[in-house]
Amino acid sequence: MKVQDLLNQTDKLPNVPDVVRELIQLFNDPNANYSDIASRVVYDQTISLKVLRMVNSAYFGLSRKISSIDEAVVLLGMEKLKTLVIASGFANSVSKVDGLKLNDFWMDSFRVAELAQWFAKRTPLVSEDEAFTAGIVHNIGRLLLHLAQPSLAIEIQTLVANRKMGRVKAERDLLGFTSQEAGKALMDLWKFPPQLGLAVQEHKHPFGDGSDEPQALACVLNLACYINACIAHERDSDLVREGFPGAVGKAAGLPESIIYELDDALIIEGAFDQLLG
Structure with missing residues (x-):
């Protein structure tokens, strides 16, 4: 495919x-x-x-x-x-999706968007508005997959939920591409700014194969997803700081002292949930 x-x-x-x-x-x-x-x-x-x-x-x-x-x-x-x-x-943009709880999906996307905006406020390399939008669309490829190929999407979801396979490997094995690549393709189709699509594609691994300079927006998005996962798993703040990807933070243009501000990021709540429903 x-x-x-x-x-x-x-x-x-x-x-x-x-x-x-x-x-x-x-x-x-x-x-x-x-x-x-x-x-x-x-x-x-x-x-x-x-x-x-x-x-x-x-x-x-x-x-x-x-x-x-x-x-x-x-x-x-x-x-x-x-x-x-x-x-x-x-x-x-959609009213019903097989295998996906839309409210949960968008609440998660909104929180990543707010976290991305939080990091963007602390670096001169990324605009706050662009970071927010990147957060909203960071998982749009997964939504597209559930809309266009619901059976395959649910199969991938089951493999990941049962810890049989990581999501990236499951997508590559069953689809031949990742949902991040699908997301970038959709951004390109919609003629969105190219840096948005690139951030969506690269945010999971902003350093890629190490041959290119990482994109700052992709790095900010990566950090937002990291903090969002920490919030979802109720991770202790000391462990959050310990696991913080410093190299990604540096590439995003953030100061080393950012790790001492992470407690503020960990209490960010989804302020945009009222837009659902």
């Missing part, structure tokens, strides 16, 4: 709204007019309602109720609104 076999099933691809794709494609345009995009958000009722619900949640702690996207832009700024729109757009 080839990755293209998944992409050819156009009816199975996640249905990400145009306004979300436009926001992501505008990452590389310093002259982008985000106010035009904001005006388009208004016409997507599903996203607008979910974003406004999130804006009015305790997470933002605003002093009064916000009733329009225009007000949200004024009070939150375009960057925060962009984050909410992207999160909402992806969370509602």
Whole structure:
């Protein structure tokens, strides 16, 4: 099987709204007019309602109720609104997937996104917005696999759950490629910025074969996934620091002292869960 076999099933691809794709494609345009995009958000009722619900949640702690996207832009700024729109757009891109609990999948993706953003704030090499989006889409290849080849996806999941095989080996043996490679192919199909697709493909092993300089965004994503796994397994903070991949942190542009800030990362909760459902 080839990755293209998944992409050819156009009816199975996640249905990400145009306004979300436009926001992501505008990452590389310093002259982008985000106010035009904001005006388009208004016409997507599903996203607008979910974003406004999130804006009015305790997470933002605003002093009064916000009733329009225009007000949200004024009070939150375009960057925060962009984050909410992207999160909402992806969370509602599919309604049902065989073998995958969607709420758990997106809650996990949101937390990785927030952790990636947390690390990005501490390095000059990665933008916060890009890190957040990379976190949301880091596992999109697995979602694609479950949509296009549910039987194979469930077989791989069973092998991994029973500890018969690691996920990367199981995917290569049964598919001939990894879900990270499938994710990059989907990013390319959607014409997202190339660095996003590269980060999705390389984040599991950012140093690759050691021949190339690791991509900083892939490194940040790798660290976010590491901390997310530590949270999921309730790992003691001393063990988290002990196991922290320092070489990856250095390649991400983070200071060595970052290990003393990890306690703050370990208490990050999924603030975007309200966008689900």
